[in-house]
Amino acid sequence: MTDTNQKNIYFFYGEDTYSIHQKVKFWTDQFEKKHGGDMNIQTIEGKELDTKEFGTNLNAMPFLAEKRLVIVKNYLALAKAEEQKKVVETLGSEVPDFCVLVFTENAIPDKRTSLFKKLTKIANVTEFKALQPAQLTSWVVDETTKRKGKIERPNATLLAERVGPNLWQLSNEIDKLISASGRETTITKELIEDLIAESLSSSIFKLTDSIATKNRKGSLKVFKTLIESGEDLMMVFYMLVRHFRILIQAHFLVNQGEHPQSIAKRLKQHPFVAQTASNQSKNFTHEQLKEIYGKLLQIDKSFKTGKIKISVDDTRELLLEIEKFIIEACK
Numbered sequence: 547m548t549d550t551n552q553k554n555i556y557f558f559y560g561e562d563t564y565s566i567h568q569k570v571k572f573w574t575d576q577f578e579k580k581h582g583g584d585m586n587i588q589t590i591e592g593k594e595l596d597t598k599e600f601g602t603n604l605n606a607m608p609f610l611a612e613k614r615l616v617i618v619k620n621y622l623a624l625a626k627a628e629e630q631k632k633v634v635e636t637l638g639s640e641v642p643d644f645c646v647l648v649f650t651e652n653a654i655p656d657k658r659t660s661l662f663k664k665l666t667k668i669a670n671v672t673e674f675k676a677l678q679p680a681q682l683t684s685w686v687v688d689e690t691t692k693r694k695g696k697i698e699r700p701n702a703t704l705l706a707e708r709v710g711p712n713l714w715q716l717s718n719e720i721d722k723l724i725s726a727s728g729r730e731t732t733i734t735k736e737l738i739e740d741l742i743a744e745s746l747s748s749s750i751f752k753l754t755d756s757i758a759t760k761n762r763k764g765s766l767k768v769f770k771t772l773i774e775s776g777e778d779l780m781m782v783f784y785m786l787v788r789h790f791r792i793l794i795q796a797h798f799l800v801n802q803g804e805h806p807q808s809i810a811k812r813l814k815q816h817p818f819v820a821q822t823a824s825n826q827s828k829n830f831t832h833e834q835l836k837e838i839y840g841k842l843l844q845i846d847k848s849f850k851t852g853k854i855k856i857s858v859d860d861t862r863e864l865l866l867e868i869e870k871f872i873i874e875a876c877k
Contacts (some may be wrong), residue, residue: 548710555641557665559622559651560674564713565660569674570617573648578634581611587612593673597632604636604645617648622655622662630661637664639655678806682706684875695724696732705738710726710745711818746777750789751822753872755840762876767870779861783868787846789823791837796820797827797835838875845871 558566578584586608595618608614622630640646649669655662665671677685686702697705705723709716719742723733743768744752749772756765765819770784792813799809810820827835848854854863 549572550666552641553670554643554646555637555665556646556648557650557669557671558648558674559653559655559801560673561654561676561680562674562713563652564717565674566652569672570648570650574615574617577613577615577646578800579606580706581613581615585609585610586614587617589617589619590621592624592702593634595621597629597636600633600634601639604641604647606645606865608644613646615646615648617650620652621649621653622659622778623653624798625661627659630659634660638667658707658799661813676711676816676818679703679821682711682716682818685713686720689809690724690733691722692721693720694729695720697723698732701733701738703734704735705742706818707731707751708738708742708744708748710747711816712745715809729825741777745779745821746772746785749777750782750785751826753786753828754793756788757872757875758826760876762873765872765876769868780856780870783845783864785840787839787842790842791833792819792823793827793830794835794839795864796823796875797832798832801832802822825877841871841874 558569572843574584574587577587588603590603596661603616606614607833611837621633625633632830651664654673674849678786683703683706686706687697687699690697690702705848706716710720722741723737727737729731747766751771752767753765756768770783773779790816795813796809799812806824807817808819809815809824810817813820813823830838845854848867849856854867856864
C-alpha cells in the first residue's frame with residue numbers, strides 16, 4: 547500500500563496533555579452516543595500493546611454497530627524500535643473502514659522512529675503545542691465562560707501567572723473560583739489572591755522582579771512569604787539558581803535577536819516560561835546576571851563543602867545566606 551492519508555487514522559501528540567485528554571474524551575463520549583455504548587471502544591495502553599495481536603484488534607468486527615474505536619496511548623514513547631517496525635508493517639495493510647484508529651502521545655515523540663514517520667504520512671495529525679502566555683489568558687477566559695463563570699482578561703492573566711501553564715491545575719482553580727464567586731458574579735483580583743496560592747515558579751519570578759528593581763524590602767517580603775507558606779528552603783534555593791541560569795541564557799538569545807518561540811525551543815522550556823524569562827532578562831545587564839549567578843553558585847559551594855551547615859531541623863544558616871544574597875543583589 548502506498549503511504550496515502552487514511553480518513554480513519556488519527557495521531558494526536560504534544561506538550562498540552564490536558565487538551566489531548568479532552569479531545570479523546572470528547573471523541574469517546576460522542577462515539578458512545580452514536581454507536582450505542584462503549585462495547586465497541588478499545589483502549590490500549592502503550593506498554594500493553596501486543597504486536598502479534600494488533601492486526602486482530604484492528605480487524606475485529608464491530609458488535610451491533612457500524613464502527614469500532616481503537617485508541618492507542620503513549621506507545622511511541624515506550625516501545626522499542628523493533629516493536630514499532632512491526633506496528634508499521636501492520637499499518638501497511640489498510641485499516642478497515644469500520645475501524646477508527648487513534649494514536650495519542652502525551653509528549654513530543656522521537657520523530658526519527660519508523661512509526662512516527664509512518665503516522666505523519668498516513669494519519670490525520672494534530673500537534674497540541676504548549677500555550678503561549680496570551681493564549682493561556684484566552685484559554686482561562688474561554689474555559690471560565692464555558693463553565694458559566696465570568697472573568698475579565700486582566701484577572702485571567704493574573705490567574706495564569708499565579709498558577710503557571712499547567713492546564714490541569716488551572717482547570718481545577720477555575721472551578722474553585724466559580725464555586726466561590728457564584729456564577730452571576732465576576733471573579734475578582736481579590737478573590738484570586740485570597741484563594742489561589744502562587745506556584746513556586748510564579749513566586750520566583752516575582753522575587754526576581756523585585757531584585758531587578760532593587761526593591762530590597764519587597765524582595766525580602768516575597769522570600770519570607772515563600773518560606774512561611776511551607777516551601778522547602780532547598781527547593782526555593784535551587785529554583786532561584788535555575789531561574790537565573792535561564793535568565794542568563796535568555797538574555798543572550800534576546801540580544802541575538804531570537805524570538806520567544808525560538809528561545810523556548812533552544813532552552814527546552816515551556817513557552818510561558820521562555821516568554822516571561824525573556825521579558826524579565828531585559829531588566830538586567832549581562833554583567834549583573836553573571837555577578838548574581840556567581841553569588842548563588844558560591845552559596846551552593848559553601849553548602850556542599852560544609853561551610854554552611856544545614857539539617858532537617860535547622861536551616862537557619864542557609865536562610866541567612868539567601869537573605870544576605872537578596873540584600874546584596876538589591877544594592
